[in-house]
Amino acid sequence: xxxxxxxxEIFQTxxxxxxxxxxxxxxxxxxxxxFVVLFGFGNGLINTFQLFFEDDAQNIITFFPGQTTKPYKGxxxxxxxxxxRSDLADIExxxxxxxxxxxxxxxxxxxxxxxxxxxxxxxxxVAPSHQFAEKTIIxxxxxxxxxxxxxxxxxAVIGRLVERDLFGQKDAIGNYIDVGGSVFKIVGVYQDxxxxxxxxxxxxxxxxxxxxEKNNDKVDQIIVAFKPELGYSGAMALEKSLxxxxxxxxxxxxxxxNGIFIRNVAEGLKQTQQLARVLQLIVxxxxxxxxxxxxxxxxxxxVFVVKERTKELGIRKALGATPKxxxxxxxxxxxFITTISGVLGMLIGIAILxxxxxxxxxxxITDPFIDLSVAIFATVVLIIFGxxxxxxxxxxxARIKPIVALRDE
Amino acid sequence: MIQIKDLHKSYKxxxxxxxxxxxxxxxxxxxxxxxxxxxxxxxxxxxLNILGMLDELDEGTYTLDGVAIKNLNETKAAQYxxxxxxxxxxxxxxxNYKSAAENVALPxxxxxVARKERQEKALKYLTxxxxxxxxxxxxxxxxxxxxxxxxxxxxxxxxPKVLLADEPTGALDSTxxxxxxxxxxxxxxxxxxxxxxxxxxxxxxxxKRIVHLKDGVIIEDKKIEQVRASKYV
Ligand SMILES: Nc1ncnc2c1ncn2[C@@H]1O[C@H](COP(=O)(O)OP(=O)(O)OP(=O)(O)O)[C@@H](O)[C@H]1O
Ligand SMILES: [Mg+2]
Numbered sequence: 001x002x003x004x005x006x007x008x009e010i011f012q013t014x015x016x017x018x019x020x021x022x023x024x025x026x027x028x029x030x031x032x033x034x035f036v037v038l039f040g041f042g043n044g045l046i047n048t049f050q051l052f053f054e055d056d057a058q059n060i061i062t063f064f065p066g067q068t069t070k071p072y073k074g075x076x077x078x079x080x081x082x083x084x085r086s087d088l089a090d091i092e093x094x095x096x097x098x099x100x101x102x103x104x105x106x107x108x109x110x111x112x113x114x115x116x117x118x119x120x121x122x123x124x125x126v127a128p129s130h131q132f133a134e135k136t137i138i139x140x141x142x143x144x145x146x147x148x149x150x151x152x153x154x155x156a157v158i159g160r161l162v163e164r165d166l167f168g169q170k171d172a173i174g175n176y177i178d179v180g181g182s183v184f185k186i187v188g189v190y191q192d193x194x195x196x197x198x199x200x201x202x203x204x205x206x207x208x209x210x211x212x213e214k215n216n217d218k219v220d221q222i223i224v225a226f227k228p229e230l231g232y233s234g235a236m237a238l239e240k241s242l243x244x245x246x247x248x249x250x251x252x253x254x255x256x257x258n259g260i261f262i263r264n265v266a267e268g269l270k271q272t273q274q275l276a277r278v279l280q281l282i283v284x285x286x287x288x289x290x291x292x293x294x295x296x297x298x299x300x301x302x303v304f305v306v307k308e309r310t311k312e313l314g315i316r317k318a319l320g321a322t323p324k325x326x327x328x329x330x331x332x333x334x335x336f337i338t339t340i341s342g343v344l345g346m347l348i349g350i351a352i353l354x355x356x357x358x359x360x361x362x363x364x365i366t367d368p369f370i371d372l373s374v375a376i377f378a379t380v381v382l383i384i385f386g387x388x389x390x391x392x393x394x395x396x397x398a399r400i401k402p403i404v405a406l407r408d409e
Numbered sequence: 410m411i412q413i414k415d416l417h418k419s420y421k422x423x424x425x426x427x428x429x430x431x432x433x434x435x436x437x438x439x440x441x442x443x444x445x446x447x448x449x450x451x452x453x454x455x456x457l458n459i460l461g462m463l464d465e466l467d468e469g470t471y472t473l474d475g476v477a478i479k480n481l482n483e484t485k486a487a488q489y490x491x492x493x494x495x496x497x498x499x500x501x502x503x504x505n506y507k508s509a510a511e512n513v514a515l516p517x518x519x520x521x522v523a524r525k526e527r528q529e530k531a532l533k534y535l536t537x538x539x540x541x542x543x544x545x546x547x548x549x550x551x552x553x554x555x556x557x558x559x560x561x562x563x564x565x566x567x568x569p570k571v572l573l574a575d576e577p578t579g580a581l582d583s584t585x586x587x588x589x590x591x592x593x594x595x596x597x598x599x600x601x602x603x604x605x606x607x608x609x610x611x612x613x614x615x616x617k618r619i620v621h622l623k624d625g626v627i628i629e630d631k632k633i634e635q636v637r638a639s640k641y642v
Contacts, residue, residue: 005524016506315502318463320491320519320567322484399483403463406502 010333020308021337024301028338028382029345031294035287035378036349036370042283044360044368046276051366056194057133058269059100059230061239063222063246064261072253081250081259085217091224094245098226098238101129104206104219110180112202114166121162123179123202125209125219133223134192136203141173141188148205155208156184159199160191179204182212235266287378294382299389302334306393313397314405323398330397334390335383342379342386350375410571410602411437411460416469418455429455431625433469437571437604442597442635444613445606447622453606454575456622460604461494461573462486474570491519495564497574501556503548509535509559510544516567534562538592554585561592565601572596572603578612584641590615591638611636 014021065081083104091102106125111118130136131143139160148155156179163172172186184204192198210216226238239262246252252259306313313326321329353368360368418430429452437443445453458464459471462478471478473493481489495516496502503512513531522530535544538558548556557577564572574593578586590612597603597617605616613619614636621629 005518008524009518012511013506311502312504315504316515316519317487318461318490318496318502319516319563320487322487322519324484325519401463403458406463406498 025341027297029341032345033349034290038287040353040368040370042280044365047366048364049276059228060265061224062263066258069258070253070256083219100225103127103130103223105221113178117166125206136190152207152211154184155187157188157203161199295385298386302390303393306397310405314402317402326398327394330394335387338383338386410439412472414470442617443604444616444619451622493570495569495572497577499576499579501560513563538562574605587638587641
């Protein structure tokens with residue numbers, strides 16, 4: 001059945017019937033191409049979602065102080081909760097086996113000046129480990145260190161865009177800037193994948209900010225980084241214990257939702273991953289639809305091909321073609337065309353995806369790609385079903401009596 | 410070569426059934442050249458199609474070269490057609506995207522003859538019908554007479570026991586018809602058995618025997634003195 005003679009016969013029909021070949025080939029190639037591109041877009045969407053989160057560390061629980069709404073143990077409601085340095089120490093003392101690090105954050109906005117340039121920047125008082133929480137990347141110089149915290153030095157690490165705003169093309173390291181009336185020495189310049197806003201910030205030791213602000217020991221937020229091996233459920237449990245701990249320590253009614261606020265990245269991450277998965281599912285569904293459409297297309301074309309060839313097949317049968325050889329000819333031709341054009345469509349689709357790279361980032365599609373195995377699987381499915389689709393009309397054609405096929409219309 | 414006994418054939422059309430052949434008895438010896446005549450609708454083509462295994466009989470027996478043709482499945486029928494029979498049609502029925510030589514070689518392809526030998530044989534038979542120079546031309550580049558000669562070469566290529574021709578000259582003018590008949594006579598001279606359906610008396614006169622069909626029965630079956638077509642060519 002697969003002799004060279006057979007193939008020669010098939011190649012000839014393919015060559016001599018270009019329109020037919022083109023039509024079926026085009027349908028299949030287009031089907032696979034759209035499938036590959038759509039599926040790749042789906043993956044690109046997921047990439048974008050993941051990037052949103054990769055900008056910051058993903059093992060972070062942040063605690064924000066709030067105002068109580070319920071009275072508790074003799075305290076009235078409406079009381080403003082505040083965090084201070086002792087809270088940091090208590091967390092470190094009570095939950096050491098769950099934690100990677102803890103850092104406070106004090107957020108201010110100060111007018112910042114260098115020579116004639118000035119601008120308002122968000123200034124954050126933080127501990128050295130804040131670098132990991134925010135995934136701050138040092139471009140030059142260094143980040144804040146333990147000594148800065150201990151000695152309450154007036155050192156600052158500024159964002160890439162702060163340097164550009166205030167210093168232009170010049171190097172900011174070693175220069176002194178005026179931050180809200182105090183002079184800080186710039187020891188580092190950073191970049192951040194989180195976008196322009198995140199690169200227009202100034203980091204200073206939180207102890208220094210406290211000193212400047214009347215030597216208090218308050219902190220705005222407490223950022224807790226848990227050990228990643230805790231996983232989602234571990235993180236949720238830790239969040240709960242920490243919340244209980246804070247509520248007890250600050251005399252907040254256990255049922256008060258507003259005494260402290262908690263943002264757990266793990267939770268958001270999970271939701272986002274779920275959303276991404278749903279998106280992927282929708283896109284896969286659509287892509288699957290394209291494959292179905294491709295199969296329907298190739299079936300229609302096969303019906304048309306067989307109809308068009310009825311007379312020829314009648315002649316062949318009169319000359320001694322067996323039903324098997326009639327089916328074989330049609331089927332091999334269809335499988336051959338589907339295979340070649342399917343692989344072609346797949347390769348073009350993959351080429352398109354890899355050439356897109358980051359050009360569609362504005363549409364939330366980053367680095368679209370498709371697993372080769374998925375692409376090949378889809379192609380094989382289309383080839384197999386194309387074959388099945390070809391088999392039915394081929395079988396019917398093989399059963400037509402030659403006199404019927406040959407009858408002059 | 411051919412024995413037919415009490416052959417009946419009817420076509421069902423909805424509730425009605427049209428009795429086309431009503432008991433045909435008829436033998437053909439090897440080397441005969443038979444014309445089947447009769448008015449339109451008398452069942453000539455039907456008879457030829459049954460002889461050619463393109464259609465099935467309802468009643469009666471048909472023996473071809475000692476083989477009873479009965480209850481054949483499609484595959485067997487295809488093999489017998491290929492081995493025993495060559496067809497020549499009124500409308501030529503060449504495959505339009507194949508060259509003359511490829512058309513002639515096609516039955517040999519289904520006989521699983523090797524490619525090289527196929528090409529040689531195709532050329533040999535094209536030479537016999539005087540179309541050696543046209544071997545690589547497509548049917549669309551040939552005249553009607555040339556097409557029919559290609560079809561004759563194709564029918565002969567498989568070296569069948571019997572050649573069946575349904576109005577082979579029906580689509581041709583008289584000069585071309587005589588050329589084709591000349592060719593058929595020459596093939597017959599070599600000992601081939603040939604049956605021709607025609608309603609042109611002059612064509613029938615070029616055969617050796619005329620069978621007359623009317624309303625599904627043979628009303629006349631006579632041997633005649635053959636008129637040679639070469640006289641007119
Ligand atoms: N497949 C068919 N289904 C139904 N009726 C048919 C079929 N083939 C032929 N007939 C009918 O059978 C009768 C004989 O047809 P046939 O083709 O044998 O005639 P014919 O002698 O060859 O006529 P012509 O000279 O016009 O070719 C006609 O009445 C025709 O309408
Ligand atoms: Mg007829």
